[in-house]
Amino acid sequence: MLLPVFSPKLTPNAILVGLITFSSVHARTATSEADEAQITDPVEECTAYYYAPVSNALDGFPTIWQPATILSNDTEAQSIWANISQSVPTNIYPHGDIYGDWNDTTYNVAEDPDCWWTRSLCTTPKLSSLPPDVASVPEPETMGYGFDDGPNCSHNAFYDYLLEQNQKATMFFIGSNVLDWPFEAQRAIDEGHEICAHTWSHHYMTGFSSEDAFAELYYSMKAIKLVLGVTPTCWRPPFGDVDDRIRAIAEGLGLQTIIWQYDSFDWEEQAGNITAAQVYANYDNFIARVENGTFDSEGSIMLTHELNNFTMQTAVTYYPKLKDAFKHLVPVGVALNKTQPYVETNYSLPTFEEYISGNTTTNSSSSTNSTSSGTSHSSSSSATLTHTINSPLLALISLAVLTLAF
Ligand SMILES: *[C@@H]1O[C@H](CO)[C@@H](O)[C@H](O)[C@H]1NC(C)=O
Ligand SMILES: *[C@@H]1O[C@H](CO)[C@@H](O)[C@H](O)[C@H]1NC(C)=O
Ligand SMILES: *[C@@H]1O[C@H](CO)[C@@H](O)[C@H](O)[C@H]1NC(C)=O
Ligand SMILES: *[C@@H]1O[C@H](CO)[C@@H](O)[C@H](O)[C@H]1NC(C)=O
Ligand SMILES: *[C@@H]1O[C@H](CO)[C@@H](O)[C@H](O)[C@H]1NC(C)=O
Ligand SMILES: *[C@@H]1O[C@H](CO)[C@@H](O)[C@H](O)[C@H]1NC(C)=O
Ligand SMILES: *[C@@H]1O[C@H](CO)[C@@H](O)[C@H](O)[C@H]1NC(C)=O
Ligand SMILES: *[C@@H]1O[C@H](CO)[C@@H](O)[C@H](O)[C@H]1NC(C)=O
Ligand SMILES: *[C@@H]1O[C@H](CO)[C@@H](O)[C@H](O)[C@H]1NC(C)=O
Ligand SMILES: *[C@@H]1O[C@H](CO)[C@@H](O)[C@H](O)[C@H]1NC(C)=O
Ligand SMILES: *[C@@H]1O[C@H](CO)[C@@H](O)[C@H](O)[C@H]1NC(C)=O
Ligand SMILES: *[C@@H]1O[C@H](CO)[C@@H](O)[C@H](O)[C@H]1NC(C)=O
Ligand SMILES: [Zn+2]
Numbered sequence: 253m254l255l256p257v258f259s260p261k262l263t264p265n266a267i268l269v270g271l272i273t274f275s276s277v278h279a280r281t282a283t284s285e286a287d288e289a290q291i292t293d294p295v296e297e298c299t300a301y302y303y304a305p306v307s308n309a310l311d312g313f314p315t316i317w318q319p320a321t322i323l324s325n326d327t328e329a330q331s332i333w334a335n336i337s338q339s340v341p342t343n344i345y346p347h348g349d350i351y352g353d354w355n356d357t358t359y360n361v362a363e364d365p366d367c368w369w370t371r372s373l374c375t376t377p378k379l380s381s382l383p384p385d386v387a388s389v390p391e392p393e394t395m396g397y398g399f400d401d402g403p404n405c406s407h408n409a410f411y412d413y414l415l416e417q418n419q420k421a422t423m424f425f426i427g428s429n430v431l432d433w434p435f436e437a438q439r440a441i442d443e444g445h446e447i448c449a450h451t452w453s454h455h456y457m458t459g460f461s462s463e464d465a466f467a468e469l470y471y472s473m474k475a476i477k478l479v480l481g482v483t484p485t486c487w488r489p490p491f492g493d494v495d496d497r498i499r500a501i502a503e504g505l506g507l508q509t510i511i512w513q514y515d516s517f518d519w520e521e522q523a524g525n526i527t528a529a530q531v532y533a534n535y536d537n538f539i540a541r542v543e544n545g546t547f548d549s550e551g552s553i554m555l556t557h558e559l560n561n562f563t564m565q566t567a568v569t570y571y572p573k574l575k576d577a578f579k580h581l582v583p584v585g586v587a588l589n590k591t592q593p594y595v596e597t598n599y600s601l602p603t604f605e606e607y608i609s610g611n612t613t614t615n616s617s618s619s620t621n622s623t624s625s626g627t628s629h630s631s632s633s634s635a636t637l638t639h640t641i642n643s644p645l646l647a648l649i650s651l652a653v654l655t656l657a658f
Pocket of ligand 1: 312323325
């Protein structure tokens with residue numbers, strides 16, 4: 253979870269123009285995924301860079317970090333929404349606003365008519381057409397290992413550590429971050445992490461109109477498709493803020509809703525709302541539960557973040573302890589034996605059995621590594637990427653998802 257960002261952020265392009273125009277004192281900018289991956293200074297890692305496939309596609313997206321709406325000329329998104337909207341309940345109204353202000357909201361928590369997780373921790377929809385959320389994992393003494401809010405520009409030390417440990421995780425990526433930091437996003441999938449969506453602008457989903465909630469999910473999927481070449485089939489609501497109306501929209505887009513059972517509250521430390529010691533205590537408590545048998549018949553998921561140095565460093569510090577306590581630490585999709593994590597069928601995850609016997613690698617016949625420079629004299633490989641991810645393909649894929657979903 254991340255505090256909503258209210259101020260518009262500059263796109264990398266805008267920043268690059270600024271750098272070129274005003275200064276040359278800044279750190280060099282990354283030119284490829286491999287180049288970005290070897291930077292060790294966090295400030296340099298977080299220096300905006302230019303990546304042609306994103307720059308060329310920006311006018312097909314809402315403003316980065318701003319609450320999404322369907323672009324007025326995006327007929328593709330409009331027709332997909334027209335389809336999906338037919339199965340979205342109209343008797344569930346937005347709760348409060350997109351900033352999570354529910355002061356004027358009355359809600360019967362005891363009856364919980366909307367299965368509103370934020371108020372009731374409900375994960376079994378009242379609407380019988382919807383599948384339950386994934387809040388735990390079926391494999392005993394197993395942790396569904398994952399991180400929210402990435403890709404973080406300064407994640408190299410963290411990803412280096414995961415690579416050293418041969419540990420894969422589920423990364424819940426924010427669409428705006430994916431477009432801001434495409435090389436970081438590519439590193440994640442190329443190193444075998446599972447990618448799920450975490451909305452376009454990271455606001456409270458139940459506060460959006462249905463159409464805008466659709467746009468938040470749709471454009472985050474489109475950003476992931478643009479940069480990684482794959483369409484995700486899972487998402488996690490920011491702040492866990494989901495109800496049956498939002499679940500129906502996600503279901504229409506082919507997205508499985510992933511929540512959690514325990515919260516490390518690592519994301520609260522930045523704002524000073526919680527101390528580091530309290531976060532460590534939350535990790536310790538989670539570990540104590542493995543040891544006292546809480547997860548003997550079913551594994552669990554704890555909320556942790558790729559948000560800042562504290563959350564990532566805490567993950568590193570606690571990794572050996574989690575690894576010791578749990579029998580298995582695996583991406584959520586692996587714990588579910590979800591071997592096909594994306595709409596595209598040429599990319600697969602190992603089964604749980606394969607993963608725990610040491611085959612942690614994803615099998616992909618497509619190369620999203622694009623070691624090409626992202627500069628305007630773009631190489632053939634980024635041209636290929638641009639072609640494979642064009643909009644009509646996305647429409648086709650989305651319609652295929654619809655066919656399956658209804
Ligand atoms: C949609 O409108 C934006 C400006 O609002 C423009 O930049 C973009 O090219 C348009 N897209 C299409 C597909 O016409
Ligand atoms: C979805 O839209 C397509 C065309 O855009 C249409 O053929 C199909 O019938 C629609 N499906 C539903 C369930 O409305
Ligand atoms: C909502 O209520 C809380 C607690 O009473 C108060 O601190 C906050 O300012 C209120 N928010 C708004 C937007 O009025
Ligand atoms: C952190 O505390 C501040 C001030 O008390 C409050 O405004 C803010 O909403 C809190 N943030 C979170 C994420 O709880
Ligand atoms: C296990 O440990 C946790 C954390 O200390 C505790 O809250 C829980 O009640 C314990 N459960 C059992 C079954 O002992
Ligand atoms: C990434 O983490 C750094 C701290 O290491 C923080 O300053 C930055 O805002 C984060 N960036 C993103 C995109 O989350
Ligand atoms: C956190 O910051 C410290 C100090 O700069 C650095 O040594 C460490 O590698 C960082 N940790 C992560 C996981 O980024
Ligand atoms: C995953 O597949 C293995 C066999 O490969 C099976 O033993 C296990 O029960 C499956 N787990 C789930 C959650 O489906
Ligand atoms: C690892 O798993 C992938 C995906 O199932 C498979 O393609 C590959 O052959 C396996 N490699 C080994 C060494 O077993
Ligand atoms: C990847 O996995 C799929 C499904 O498990 C399989 O059909 C395909 O042959 C595999 N491809 C490679 C290159 O291992
Ligand atoms: C993988 O599938 C996607 C979508 O169907 C396609 O664009 C891409 O070319 C495929 N990659 C390979 C190497 O077959
Ligand atoms: C992708 O990058 C990883 C390292 O990040 C490398 O090990 C792998 O060989 C690359 N794959 C392709 C197809 O280039
Ligand atoms: Zn989040």
